[in-house]
Amino acid sequence: MTKKVKNKNGAVTIEMVAAEAGVSKTTVSFVLNNNPTISEKTRRKVLDIVQSLRYQPNVNARNLSSRKNKTICVVVPEFGHIFEDPYFSRALGGVYDEIEAMDYRITLRKASLSFASNKEFLNLFRSSEISGMIYVGSTLDDYYLADFAGSDFPFVFMNSYLPGVEIPYVMVDCVKVGLLATNHLISLGHKRIARVAGSSNTVTARDIGVGYRKALREAGIEYDSKLEIGDTYSPEAAVEAVLKLLDSDKSATAFMVANDIMAYSIMEALNRKGMRIPGDCAVIGCDNIDFSRLISPPLTSVDLKVFETARETVRLLFKTIEAGAEKVQMSKIIEPKLIIRSSCGEKNIIA
Amino acid sequence: MTKKVKNKNGAVTIEMVAAEAGVSKTTVSFVLNNNPTISEKTRRKVLDIVQSLRYQPNVNARNLSSRKNKTICVVVPEFGHIFEDPYFSRALGGVYDEIEAMDYRITLRKASLSFASNKEFLNLFRSSEISGMIYVGSTLDDYYLADFAGSDFPFVFMNSYLPGVEIPYVMVDCVKVGLLATNHLISLGHKRIARVAGSSNTVTARDIGVGYRKALREAGIEYDSKLEIGDTYSPEAAVEAVLKLLDSDKSATAFMVANDIMAYSIMEALNRKGMRIPGDCAVIGCDNIDFSRLISPPLTSVDLKVFETARETVRLLFKTIEAGAEKVQMSKIIEPKLIIRSSCGEKNIIA
DNA sequence: CTGTTAGCGCGTTCAC
């Protein structure tokens, strides 16, 4: 005696399962949610019906009733082709895996204008669309996010933060990145070390600069502001800046570059000018993308430990979610790692 | 006289807005959904209250009640670091923009084992989590997806399809890709043209091979199966295959490569063997990623028109969604475009 | 151990 087997959506509901199994909706709900107060016998029976009817709980109804929503919003800045950026795509991949491992869903978002100005990022919480949010690589232009400091919407930065604002974050130690890279160059005997910087509206670029200058200072090398060039992550612009520097000042024997793609482009440009690497000039990148192994010479780079950072970020977010009202105001710093290949002329090749 | 302003979630509900505005829930709902039967006066009043209370409709309640869900699931294969693959990240970016433009949400998914075997991909529909799905670059191992042919869950392939299965798709004409690339090489006088193929469990690779062989045949060049090498998208494996070929047969004067990164790696390897490009050997890629402009020599490549493909895919998906039961069984083919740079020795540089 | 019942927040038909 089968009764109605589909609702208006063409979907099977908990009620039909209950009817078919000869129990109440509650019982079905209990077995589905692993409530232990159900006899093994009815449990199996219900599960059988669920199987044969291909019953799948309506997520919207479940969310509404339980006041929960197992989805996390991952936000990335709105640069040109952000998803093609090796750094962000790695970050996205890392965050994805960790969130999926928690059995949560991911919804993607670019930090577009509307996202910011209409406070859409808060509305996602108010409308119960998401229960947590991770912003990967925000910039210093994103101060509108300071709103999160007051709210108790679970929100965490990955590889960025807002100076002066109490919002949890996880990021690689970028001062250390600058230190590691610069010290490596120094240890190889370089004294005129140029830095090709990333966007200055980024804490990562800012901190790498701090490390760079600190390393020079500690080594007793005079800082020359003319050697600090560039203010973007564009490879073309980086090449242009380097070429311009070389026009006026040929003293630089090494380049510390904001990321690997930029470093690669600079090596190409240097090559075209007839300079050999590392013979005539050393180049070091930051990021350590897969690609850096493939090029010649293989690029020495500082590994940003993106996956580890992603893992810790997600971990922190979930802590924040579980904490509820009581704030979890712990941020975390990840250790970067120098990967020595050949672009700086070291023999000691690791990867 | 403000009454209760927050519910158990700490959220504002439609009821509170109604109370504050001195109207009924229906009225609020009507203005929110632009029902014209509301006087301008009350409309404004309600909207004011909505603003001041920061009211945001509960998506779950709305979805449940309206039996709709404005979210699309974007699926990518589960290769190693799929999001870092330039091809997939471009595709993802394109699809993202189009879906966002439709004011829909994106939820990401890797086609993991569980995704396939537990028929999770169908459950996403059954549970009302999504109202449409796009699979970017599926493989011939994904025949489990044939289930969609029977269902009326809106599903579309981007740049892949299942031979013999009636599921709509949009893809770039890969036979044409093979034709374009091979003919270009032929027009430059090459007769011994090697093909470094992508994974054979992929319709794109398969079709490119068809185009390759067709071009040879039409030019009266004898096909030599020894010149068709490789069966993966791994740059390292591609290099290995090329090196192996060169060990036994040095007759190849040109390489048609499955994608740009592989092409780049092969150029590097060739360089290391002392071969100059394009002097000693021509190399052409498929994809035309940004990066291919930056390298030296700039890579000649066939542009896969990823963004156009993405746009059409999303368009087709929405047609399918709107069609409901009545099937929209139209697939679409996109024209690829040859981009001539210097890696094949042409003077006629375009980009 | 299981069923009854009352919401969850919103959309919508049908009177008024």
Add this chain to the structure above:
DNA sequence: GTGAACGCGCTAACAG
């Protein structure tokens, strides 16, 4: 032009 009332599918006290 507006409101009362019911339904969406599910969870969770509270009984029994």
